[in-house]
Amino acid sequence: MTIADFAALAPHAQSGRIRLLATTGPKRLRAAPELRTAIEQGFPAYALFTWHAIMAPRGAPADVVATLRSALFKVVNAPGFSEELERMGFDPIDEDPAEFPAMLRREIELLRPLVEQAGIRGDTL
Amino acid sequence: MPPHSARLVQDRRPRTPRPGRVSLHFGAHQGHHQSRRSEDRPPEVEDALAQHPSIVEAAAFALPHPTLGEDVAAAVVLTGKRPATESELRDFVRARLAAFKVPTRIYAVPELPRGPLGKVRRGELARIARRYDPTEYVPPRDPEEAEIVRIFADVLGLERIGAEDNFFQLGGDSLRGTRVIARLEASFGVTVSADGVLCEAHGCIDCHEVRAARASRTSAWHNRLRPSRAASEPRALTDRSFGERGADEPAMVRRILVAAGCLWLGAAPAFGENYPTRPIRLIVGFPPGAQSDAAARLVGGKLSALLGQPVVIDNHGGASGAIASELAARAPADGYTLLLGSISNLTMAPLVIPNLRYDPVGDFVAIRRFARVPFVIGVNSKIPAATLGALVDYARQHPGELTCATGAPINQLAIQMLTNLSSTDIVHVRYKGTAAASPTSLRVTSA
Numbered sequence: 001m002t003i004a005d006f007a008a009l010a011p012h013a014q015s016g017r018i019r020l021l022a023t024t025g026p027k028r029l030r031a032a033p034e035l036r037t038a039i040e041q042g043f044p045a046y047a048l049f050t051w052h053a054i055m056a057p058r059g060a061p062a063d064v065v066a067t068l069r070s071a072l073f074k075v076v077n078a079p080g081f082s083e084e085l086e087r088m089g090f091d092p093i094d095e096d097p098a099e100f101p102a103m104l105r106r107e108i109e110l111l112r113p114l115v116e117q118a119g120i121r122g123d124t125l
Numbered sequence: 126m127p128p129h130s131a132r133l134v135q136d137r138r139p140r141t142p143r144p145g146r147v148s149l150h151f152g153a154h155q156g157h158h159q160s161r162r163s164e165d166r167p168p169e170v171e172d173a174l175a176q177h178p179s180i181v182e183a184a185a186f187a188l189p190h191p192t193l194g195e196d197v198a199a200a201v202v203l204t205g206k207r208p209a210t211e212s213e214l215r216d217f218v219r220a221r222l223a224a225f226k227v228p229t230r231i232y233a234v235p236e237l238p239r240g241p242l243g244k245v246r247r248g249e250l251a252r253i254a255r256r257y258d259p260t261e262y263v264p265p266r267d268p269e270e271a272e273i274v275r276i277f278a279d280v281l282g283l284e285r286i287g288a289e290d291n292f293f294q295l296g297g298d299s300l301r302g303t304r305v306i307a308r309l310e311a312s313f314g315v316t317v318s319a320d321g322v323l324c325e326a327h328g329c330i331d332c333h334e335v336r337a338a339r340a341s342r343t344s345a346w347h348n349r350l351r352p353s354r355a356a357s358e359p360r361a362l363t364d365r366s367f368g369e370r371g372a373d374e375p376a377m378v379r380r381i382l383v384a385a386g387c388l389w390l391g392a393a394p395a396f397g398e399n400y401p402t403r404p405i406r407l408i409v410g411f412p413p414g415a416q417s418d419a420a421a422r423l424v425g426g427k428l429s430a431l432l433g434q435p436v437v438i439d440n441h442g443g444a445s446g447a448i449a450s451e452l453a454a455r456a457p458a459d460g461y462t463l464l465l466g467s468i469s470n471l472t473m474a475p476l477v478i479p480n481l482r483y484d485p486v487g488d489f490v491a492i493r494r495f496a497r498v499p500f501v502i503g504v505n506s507k508i509p510a511a512t513l514g515a516l517v518d519y520a521r522q523h524p525g526e527l528t529c530a531t532g533a534p535i536n537q538l539a540i541q542m543l544t545n546l547s548s549t550d551i552v553h554v555r556y557k558g559t560a561a562a563s564p565t566s567l568r569v570t571s572a
Contacts, residue, residue, distance in 0.1 A: 020502070060460050
């Protein structure tokens with residue numbers, strides 16, 4: 001078995017060498033609406049997804065941050081952006097950037113025991 | 126007869142061409158095969174070079190040559206009191222000797238390596254030269270790059286340079302970097318911002334940004350700034366002493382102007398209401414083609430259009446994105462360096478990488494999260510399971526047989542979640558990179 005993002009597995013699924021069983025998102029992928037979530041299949045706690053964000057180094061001037069936030073807000077709310085994400089196997093996230101630090105802290109603490117349990121080690125610096 | 130010559134005459138050990146290529150710059154002398162025997166000429170060359178006011182002493186030596194057997198190069202020790210460049214020195218020699226006698230390369234070294242008896246160790250010079258020369262000529266990959274390389278060659282006074290050659294090793298310095306920028310601006314009709322001047326204008330990852338920039342007549346150049354010695358220690362204008370440069374110097378023309386760009390950093394205009402006035406670097410901790418890279422390119426292109434400045438993707442893979450994140454955390458907080466943040470480099474990195482040198486929560490300000498990418502679980506089609514429940518049953522009935530290839534810590538964590546939730550035993554196989562992992566499950570016959 002394998003676990004990866006949809007874009008990585010889709011070609012193998014199309015060629016018939018891999019069968020896709022589930023997605024771990026909170027809802028079905030826009031790119032693969034027929035693929036049921038793990039939650040739907042009776043694994044209510046199996047929700048995990050990667051995400052992407054634009055970050056600036058701390059200390060960036062407020063007006064610069066405001067300019068960037070405004071621009072990125074326009075990008076994600078522009079017509080067609082969701083469809084572009086979908087073609088890549090991504091889903092949109094609608095989140096106030098002010099919530100980000102709390103989300104990140106929460107997520108780190110949520111995953112910490114799993115990381116320890118699995119003995120996951122990253123490549124060293 | 127000057128002492129150099131005497132030493133050279135004594136030094137008539139048999140020479141054999143060394144393996145390995147050196148960078149060559151074909152000139153008018155190319156056809157003179159018979160005359161390129163180094164033993165015939167070094168005294169003249171050394172004498173000629175020694176007359177130059179910038180030169181303390183000079184030694185000629187042989188460089189292996191792929192077709193001529195060997196070729197003549199020279200090493201010089203400069204006074205350091207006035208500028209001297211390779212092309213200037215070659216012109217100087219050319220004015221005194223026949224063109225075919227002009228050394229193909231002239232290297233500035235801090236001192237000539239000498240043996241216990243004071244004899245110049247020419248073999249050592251050849252070794253130094255090999256270290257500082259590019260090993261392979263990389264031709265330009267498209268007309269745009271060809272033009273860029275031609276400009277560099279012109280400014281350096283060289284007939285030919287490769288696309289991957291090192292500007293400094295070829296005699297470049299910040300003054301010449303300035304000239305290169307002026308020429309690039311004139312040729313391409315772009316404005317190269319003073320502190321963001323790295324050429325990335327070829328068929329590689331940033332090509333589309335570059336061309337978009339050209340189209341909008343803004344900067345086509347991006348500073349792929351790595352913390353290199355060239356960047357952190359701008360050289361004096363007169364100093365082109367290769368011997369002091371590390372062999373680990375970034376060796377790419379496309380990074381040529383890093384040092385020149387850094388010289389201007391202090392003079393960069395303050396940002397403010399006009400932000401952005403120059404290209405923005407978006408650092409990505411994963412290689413081109415990775416999910417983060419795709420996400421960065423998608424949003425980067427759109428931000429470019431809205432902000433009126435190129436958003437140039439700068440991939441720095443390694444250590445689950447931590448290398449890039451550290452780079453971004455240490456970059457000036459001026460909005461011209463951004464980071465593609467993800468669950469890998471911000472959430473997972475502090476959990477899986479000991480001695481992380483940045484604080485994912487404290488070192489960055491979120492501009493926004495913009496994409497969510499759930500995992501997809503797939504099995505080799507030979508496994509009789511059509512649902513996640515059936516897969517779990519299969520795993521329970523075949524303990525230790527179901528293997529899962531993953532390429533990143535976060536994927537491994539996704540497997541751990543599944544095994545916890547289903548009390549199954551899935552053998553995890555870690556691969557380097559998700560792209561490498563996904564085909565693997567195809568090869569595992571049992572799973």
